Amino acid sequence: MNTTVFNMAVCIAVVGKENSPKYISCLHPEQELQFQLKVHTSLDVVEEKLSSVGKTSGDVRELYLGLLYSTEEHKIFGYVTNTKIKFIIVVESSNTLLRDNEVRMMFRKLHSLYTDVVCNPFYIPCDHVISTNFDTTVKNIMTGNA
């Protein structure tokens, strides 16, 4: 009945140390505003998860935070690096083919991509990410071609 091709993700965002947006990319650019809202809403959940780790020390010290929250049409996943950079991935809820492992893989790729950007000596750490290589690879991750 359903013949639509599923994308891996519909939106990928990178948020900086002090919760300032660094990068956002959506599969459908006209929805960007809606996704920005979702991404920034999810930052509260990220904060909550991080602080609960501190109290029950040694519990979940993994960088991958798992599902942050889900709405009717979207699921939102989070990942925070040791340097407090947050990666947020938004997935369509109807996409049941997507496993936890694949989401993890996407974050892993995103993280190594980001470290490459930071290691670029011309990149100033607090700036927006404007690398075209980063952009195209993120788009490939979203469509599942990476």
Next chain:
Amino acid sequence: MADEVLFELLHSELVSYVLKNSEKDKKHGDLSTLEYVGFSAGYRIIERLTKEWPRFKDELDTMKFICTDFWSSINKKQIDNLRTNHQGVYVLQDNAFRFLTRLSAGRQYLEMAPKYVAFTCGLIRGALSNLGINSMVTAEVQSMPACKFHIQVQRI
């Protein structure tokens, strides 16, 4: 190994280049440029080093990482001694600091030592800064290849 020599030579060239320029600008012996280069390098390198690492529990946990993994990836050895007063002061002691082992072990070049530790001070400061710890890093050389790094964490 050849690649280690490259870093050592590049570092000593960097030191002499920076000092030559500071002489030209009449700021004799100004090491802040060197420290800043280190800061920038440390800030970037830590992003890559902590990629496969679980989240750090606290400040001491971060400091231990600096002493073991961070130090050995840069200097091919670990810090020999870590001491702290648990109030934000850490002293990292390296008994054979990489950039000093090539110099005479006597007192002859003791006054040259600060030039060769400024970069590493910045490196530590940059690494900690990206991990969310603002600090002041100074170095102290008493007898030649040994070096003590004092880290003072700035609390808000």
